[in-house]
Amino acid sequence: MPRVTTLRLRPEDPADTGAVRRVLAGAFARPDVTTPPEVGLVAELRDSDAWLPELAMVAEYGGEVVGYALLTRVRVKSDDHTAPALALGPVAVAPHRRRIGLGTAVVQAAIEAATELGERLVVVLGDPGYYHRFGFGRADRMGLTSPWSGLGDPWQALVLPPATSGEGPPPRGEVLFPPPWSKV
Template identity: 85%
Template sequence: MTTLRLRPEDPADAGAVRRVLAAAFARPDVTTPPEVGLVDELRGSDAWVPPLAMVAEYGGEVVGFALLTRVRVTSDAGVAPALALGPVAVAPHRQRIGLGTSVVQAALDAATELGERLVVVLGDPAYYRRFGFGRADELGLTSPWSGLGEPWQALTLPPTTSGEGPPPRGEVVFPPPWSKV
């Protein structure tokens, strides 16, 4: 019986994650998809949160990946931490069996356990709605991608302690590697 195992990325998984990203985002006009370089650069930055780089291992093979990295929300009230989801990838030979959903949910669950409050994503609203994402602008969040409308989304994670205030509002500032995607 083949089993699915969801777990944080181990440093030894970096090559397997690169292969999953390269296969999932392959395009005939690009040798190495930008998502591969994005993850490599984020991995070496202070935006990297090790327990939030989640892999899906199916039958002992890394076939899925979901990444949450640190972003900042700036406003007149100051700077607050948040997370960005992406990239999310599943090896083509394992797509359409729920692995993407599973690995994203595992990453979001891990973020909740760490006490994180806000996650943003740029992606297909029909896909991300299943996790509870909605329009980021309705939560008072802006970014370089705000003009794209519905694909610019956010999710408020449940508070881990009583008395936590509302999630931050303001401009979401992404770490430099994101500017290359």
């Protein structure tokens, strides 16, 4: 009888820390770096005010944590106020489990969880060809700036559906990232 492998998408549990570290290290491995900076970024974000445990999503495939998508708190500063938003990243899939849709699944799970929580905006720096499938578009065209604005197409944003019909437009302005992001 063939073995059925199941995919489970869920928030990260404290017991997943080692598995998440291994997924990040494998996904971002480079011959010139012992530990990829994404590993340290996640560790530092866990210890910051930006950490939202319900938005740190893992993909468990066949009982093994093999995928990860993290949404953390950022702020959008305009002339008269500051509004909450989310940053997506890092997103990682273990090298031995790539190309079977796990990255898409775990990112979609994170976006759906953020939508359920009433979040309005997600920003990401990444491949437009990949993130377009989720609805991301150029952030500068949405009135958003950041240290990465000059990169053009990779600086992207996604407006999430409003929790109530009475909500106004998503925030516009300068996206302020928490200090751990400055090391990446």
